[in-house]
Amino acid sequence: MKTIEGFKMRSLGKDYIIMGEGASQVNFNKMISLNSTAAYLWGEVADKGHFSEDDLKELLLRKYDVDEATAAKDAAYIAGKWVEFGIASR
Amino acid sequence: MTNYYKVAGHEFGVSIPDGNPLCGQLSQYEPFRIEKGENCIFEVEVVDKVDDPADKEVVYAGPEDPEQPLVKLYKSGEKWIYEMAVCSGRPLAARMESNAAFTRGRVETLSEKGALFGLNNALMLMFAFRTAGMNTLEMHASVIVNGGKAFLWLAASGTGKSTHSKLWLKHIPGSRLLNDDNPIVRIMDDGCVEVFGSPWSGKTPCYRNEHYPLGAFTRIRRASFNKISRLSNFEAYALLYSSSSGFKTDPAMGDALHATFEQLVMKCPCYVLDCLPDEEAARVSSAELLSIKD
Numbered sequence: 001m002k003t004i005e006g007f008k009m010r011s012l013g014k015d016y017i018i019m020g021e022g023a024s025q026v027n028f029n030k031m032i033s034l035n036s037t038a039a040y041l042w043g044e045v046a047d048k049g050h051f052s053e054d055d056l057k058e059l060l061l062r063k064y065d066v067d068e069a070t071a072a073k074d075a076a077y078i079a080g081k082w083v084e085f086g087i088a089s090r
Numbered sequence: 091m092t093n094y095y096k097v098a099g100h101e102f103g104v105s106i107p108d109g110n111p112l113c114g115q116l117s118q119y120e121p122f123r124i125e126k127g128e129n130c131i132f133e134v135e136v137v138d139k140v141d142d143p144a145d146k147e148v149v150y151a152g153p154e155d156p157e158q159p160l161v162k163l164y165k166s167g168e169k170w171i172y173e174m175a176v177c178s179g180r181p182l183a184a185r186m187e188s189n190a191a192f193t194r195g196r197v198e199t200l201s202e203k204g205a206l207f208g209l210n211n212a213l214m215l216m217f218a219f220r221t222a223g224m225n226t227l228e229m230h231a232s233v234i235v236n237g238g239k240a241f242l243w244l245a246a247s248g249t250g251k252s253t254h255s256k257l258w259l260k261h262i263p264g265s266r267l268l269n270d271d272n273p274i275v276r277i278m279d280d281g282c283v284e285v286f287g288s289p290w291s292g293k294t295p296c297y298r299n300e301h302y303p304l305g306a307f308t309r310i311r312r313a314s315f316n317k318i319s320r321l322s323n324f325e326a327y328a329l330l331y332s333s334s335s336g337f338k339t340d341p342a343m344g345d346a347l348h349a350t351f352e353q354l355v356m357k358c359p360c361y362v363l364d365c366l367p368d369e370e371a372a373r374v375s376s377a378e379l380l381s382i383k384d
Contacts, residue, residue, distance in 0.1 A: 008344070010348050010352075011352070012323055012324070012327055012352055012355065013323055013352070013355070013356055015323060015324070017324065017327065019331070019338075031324065031327065031328050031331070033324045
């Protein structure tokens with residue numbers, strides 16, 4: 001999978017948001033709010049550009065005390081959401 | 091002739107050739123005129139000709155709405171080019187070129203009828219872009235002052251911002267209109283948030299050189315009932331983002347505007363008012379907004 005160019009994550013107090021920025025996202029008029037887990041994952045993969053659901057699972061396992069099946073399920077869920085919101089593609 | 095103005099504490103200069111009809115059309119700027127601009131953040135000059143470079147690339151083109159002014163922003167090398175028409179389908183009113191830092195602009199007016207419209211828009215753009223890094227927002231709002239505080243109504247054009255201001259003027263004692271379209275909001279060096287009148291106020295001639303501490307930002311939303319509610323931080327951010335001028339897709343300007351939005355969201359009361367265009371709407375909003383404690 002890869003992240004789509006032109007989305008910048010920003011802090012908003014203790015929370016995080018992603019807005020469409022950069023010339024490629026002039027017509028993006030959504031704002032996505034992220035919880036701290038999603039912000040951690042996006043922060044890790046956004047700069048690299050490419051990632052897999054497995055990478056997300058590994059990142060979750062590294063930081064949180066969860067079993068592998070739960071991490072895999074959460075990784076698939078969030079990857080699906082990112083595609084749905086238009087900030088990542090398969 | 092060169093005139094100097096001070097808006098929201100920011101000084102700028104405007105030069106117009108003697109004899110140009112625009113010289114006699116600047117009454118809306120008069121309350122903001124100062125004798126000498128010693129600390130101008132930008133200067134705009136009305137000139138006979140602004141080149142229309144063949145290599146210009148569109149970086150922003152506004153929606154083609156017959157009710158709304160049409161604006162297009164281009165880059166040509168380091169320069170920014172800005173074109174505007176009164177609405178889509180009408181000939182261009184003006185073309186401006188600016189240096190990369192938005193400190194020097196040159197404007198060519200392309201029709202006598204649209205000259206003031208063109209100059210106003212050129213100055214608003216220079217002001218918004220130049221002050222983006224100065225904790226300053228040029229907002230699309232109507233503003234009522236009551237009890238020494240400024241209350242902004244925010245919404246897309248045609249939703250009822252001016253209407254809600256009129257309801258306060260009629261039904262809520264002590265209300266005054268500060269600006270009906272483009273007030274300036276600035277976080278001052280001491281951290282206080284102040285709302286300033288400006289020489290730009292849409293169709294309502296209300297050009298007051300006054301400023302007041304911010305009372306609240308309130309989004310106006312049409313509904314079949316009247317109810318006011320606090321916004322979450324996310325909703326408040328989206329409201330300020332969509333109601334402020336500036337070119338958010340430019341990385342430096344985007345960062346600067348974000349810093350201002352974030353501070354305002356954390357400091358200021360932000361509401362949504364679901365409302366009808368009636369007296370009760372003003373009663374409902376004023377009951378809440380005028381009871382906000384510092």
